[in-house]
Amino acid sequence: MDGTRIETRPLPLAGLRVVEVGIALAGPFAGSLLADMGAEVVKVERRDGGDPMRLLGRKKNGVQVWWGVAARNKRVVTLNLKAPEGKALFEQLIADADVVVENYRPGVMDRLGIGWAALSKINPRLVMLSVSGFGQTGPDSGRPGFGKIAEALSGMVTLTGEPDETPQHVGFSLADTSAGLMGFFAISAALYARDCAGGTGTHIDLALYEPLFRMADCQLALRHLSGRSPAREASNDPYGWGAGDGGDTWLPSFACADGRWVMLLVRAETRLRLAALAGLPADSTRRELAAALVHWFRERPPESARAELAALGVEVALVHDGATLAEDPYFGERGDVLATEDPVVGPLIVPGYTPRGYDRGALRDFRDAQVGENNAEILGGRLGVDGSRLADMERTGVV
Known part of the structure; x- marks a missing residue:
């Protein structure tokens, strides 16, 4: 080190294989963080439009710029998981994977025959993260999950705003991104237990509201001491x-x-x-x-x-x-924002990588990954599906 800059090291998750079966936003955000740290993330989507994140936010020259960051270091494939052949290919992907990330409503993966019980038999070393609105257990487990609902459940909303005014949410997807971050942390801990502490694979059950509930950790203990719920005090x-x-x-x-x-x-x-x-x-x-x-x-x-x-x-x-974040030289010097260029979008500013200290020269800062763009590479090159069979699967809606 030279006293001002951190010496860069290889990405710590290089070689880790992750299969992401999730849609906006918590599961894919966990996948993005894993990819940022070097993991090979294969995102499995439906053929008919893929992840709804592709439709969120504004476009420039026809490209959805939020998606270009969310997918920047992922490979994307399409599989019809309801079709026997599609399910079989998914199981092949899982056979040598380290991690699977999903954020469907509890029971969806099981009904498809690819829930934890089935996948852990295929790959006992698998670490599986399941993010859902209310968790895999409990009377509300079957309810759909939404970020703002989760923020309200966590107790966070009632802490924000003036005392005599309406409780306030924040202006971005805090519950989803917090769950993605907590999911990344939980996966890392599970991998350590598996690879360094003699453990096995594991299933991580994370409810969307739980990370914020944990972060606002003073609520219960201090309410017990004061005998009252907290009153909002602006910020x-x-x-x-x-x-x-x-x-x-x-x-x-x-x-x-x-x-x-x-x-x-x-x-x-x-x-x-x-x-x-x-x-x-x-x-x-x-x-x-x-x-x-x-x-x-x-x-x-x-x-x-x-x-x-x-x-x-x-x-x-x-x-x-x-x-101002894009223009302030401080954030550029820190690497918090990066100037990049896309052949369709042109010059643009995107978020940098955190934490720093790793060599990220092999990563892409922006990528408008098309639906099924990596089918030939992953399904063909890795799983051995030849070109004619892949073409037949495309025609019949398997991929």
Whole structure:
């Protein structure tokens, strides 16, 4: 290491074989994280349109740009899992796989004859991640799962927003991506247990709401101590820092003179200085302080406001959006955003790879994978399906 950059190493999951049988969004996000770390991910889709993620979001020159990131390091094949030949090919894929990822409603894979009981007999070393709305067990296990429903179940929504206003969701698929991240973690732990601790394959049962429920881990214990459920405190923790007006607190975002937004952390020791700046008495509340600062920020660009408040010891952060993230040199230098180019889309900015420290030269930053694009490579090259048989399967709807 040179003191400023981390020395790169080979991708840790290179050689790991993953079969992804999932649709938007939790399962495929887990698959994407595995692919980012070097795993060979084969995504199995239906012939008639594939993963609905292909249809989500905006297009440029006919290419759905979100899909181009979600599929960037995956191989995609089509299989009709209801057809005997399609199911047989899927079982061949599983025979030498390390991991299978699926996020269908509980019972779907079993009815197709490719649930955990069947697949673990084919490959006892298999690690299988099943993400579903309510988990594989319990009275609600058969209900369909949706991200916003899961966020509400987790207790997270009631913690966010002003106390006398509607509870707030966040503006992206937090439950799905959190479940994908937790799934990646669980798969990694299961692989360690299998390969390094003398274990076997295992089936991981993950409900969509459970990662957020675990992350908001203070809810139950502190409710027991206080005897009440948490009350929303805007963007602050109802039980810890930021609660009330005596400690550290995040104030709401403020619009600056140029239309950009900032937010600031007010510590107990800087509250008096900020109140004086706003022309308020020392005992002013968080809401009074926020209301008074609205006009102060509107008269200044973010850089000026940040410099003045830094002199008072107040932490200020620019509220970034997609445009500023792409343009800010800090994120480019860190590798959090990458400039790439697609022959159809043209130049575009995509998310980088996290965590860093690995040699990712072999990975693709963007790929508009077409439905069945890798059928010949995977079904033909790996599973031995010759060209004429593959053509027949395409005609009969097996692949």
